[in-house]
Amino acid sequence: MTVRQAHQERVRTGDHFINGDVACAEGALAAGCGLFAGYPITPSTEIAEHLARRLPEVGGTFVQMEDELGSMAAVLGASWAGARAMTATSGPGFSLMQENIGWGVLTETPCVVVDVQRPGPSTGLPTQTSQSDVMQAKWGSHGDYEPVAYAPASPQEMFDLTVLAFNTADRLRIPVFIMADEAVGHITERVRIPAAEALPSSSRPRPTDAPGNGFLPFKAGPGLVPPMAHAGEGYHIHITGLTHTERGYPTNSAEVHDRLVRRLSDKVLRRADELTLVERVWLDDAQVAVVAYGGTARSARQAVRIARERGVRAGLLRLITLWPFPGAAIAQLGLQTRLVVAESNLGQVAREAERYTAGQVYRVTHAGGHLLPPEPILEAILERA
């Protein structure tokens, strides 16, 4: 049966009319995700539901865990068993995952965590949209670390950035976040899935020596990312969330700790240029620039278009990467234009942007619940023009 066969392909090459959550799930499949562990929560649930059906068809494993603490732990375990692994959640679940995200950072465990944001604090507005977990992605777990987080603005980007997230996670050996929002998770649009061969792919650095006494699981070369041996490969690795030596053994040394935490941060920050993706729309001659991301960027684009029609030289800097923060792009823009930051929270990116622009940022904010419409953004543009 042709329909069935098509469903058994990992990469469903072709054009689809699907929502952002489903596109994210298809991105995970296309990227070779081997295990999904999750717990239902609106507005991310469709990702789990879609993978519950699709993953077993392609030889992968779906497990519904008892909570998000367990989901995150299972994802980490699966990663060490050699699988590309992912979970998806929303704010309350993202909060529960934070301790294990920190374990993933310190043990350099590649994995992908999708947060389809809804308005918090607490249970908030469960079925509506928000971008209020941006800072949680940066600071959610205790200790110093530098995450990588992407903010998709369309179902197409839910697909593309999920594939990219798996690649970044493996390349740098870190948990990578997709900071989606309900609007983007639930909007239905055309998604073009390329041929499998055309998908970008990169893999974990792996040991080059056969198992023996010499393997040091946390000895990194100049790229700062150590090769990863998996459970069952004969290396007899020991992996701990305690500060550890290159051998992976616990230590109480403050020097080793400082060296380790700096390396973990540096392996991300040194690549900030390549990791920090932005889209520049009509910025060349702009006098006012809107900075926006995710669902809000869709309204911002519309506001900028209307402003242009009215003769105002407006532009849009759309942040695709939220962390590492695209501070350089914002700093440069701040010198040439007047900045407006529009977001579905009370100024999380605006406050960060101000650190790069000597405080000249105009804020259009809303605590979430509906997609920020173009009008208040347009008003801000006109006011600043």
Place this chain on the structure above:
Amino acid sequence: MSEIVTTTHPTDPLLRAERLPHIWCPGCGIGSVTACYMSALAESGLPLDQCVVVSGIGCTGRVAGYVNLDSFHTTHGRAIAFATGVKLANPRLQVTVFSGDGDLFAIGGNHFLHAVRRNTDLLVVCVNNFNYAMTGGQAGPTTPRHSFTTTTPRGATDQPFNLQHLAAALGVVYSARWTALHLRQLKTSFSQALQLHGFRFVEVLSPCPVGFGKANDLGEGIEEMEFYRAQGVVDRRISPAEALIEMSKSTPLPLGVFVDPERQGNGQAGPAKGADGVVGR
């Protein structure tokens, strides 16, 4: 139990010799339980390269750091969930969880319930020392009533878990309880459990002179061991429900195999390998 690991011993290659001496106190039972597990594993014929140990946090959580296998020292309470991910992603692996009573039954209790419900193919070893040892002897989910700990200065008032009853009621495939003194029986239980599939549970009552023994007049490790030996009773007529530990000189310490595939009347235990909630390979 430092003599087990500092002199030459058949299990030496199974331990990470370069990490010795270990952190456990004199008189602690965790070291002998670890050595016992490793010798059962070595004799099991299972390929050691395919054997994985996962621990949570605590004194027992440090077991993962001494076994010469692929081993993971995870977060407090999450060892079973982590191990679930390992096992599902690579079903060829033989995965054992080694952790403490607090880790497995307080902060991580929910994962135990659900891993049994799914009949996840794991061996879970709980070193039950009746307290949160690593943090200095606080009360935990197995602290017997009236026992003194640093957070029950007037004696514990809450009803503790009877872990054998809990495991049997949930429907584990295998469940046994021994003390760290019953090394021969414990090793037999490890060997039996390693040959079975599905969720298997071994509870080991272990002296913790520092965190529990001294405060409860059980004395040094050796005296605590002697208490276990004197009170220990192996009687197949004792049901899991009756196997409560009261920790007094006038009550028995019920030990033995409480659930195995042959034993009847153990609740729902059986080799059913259906994996509720888990689909795919």
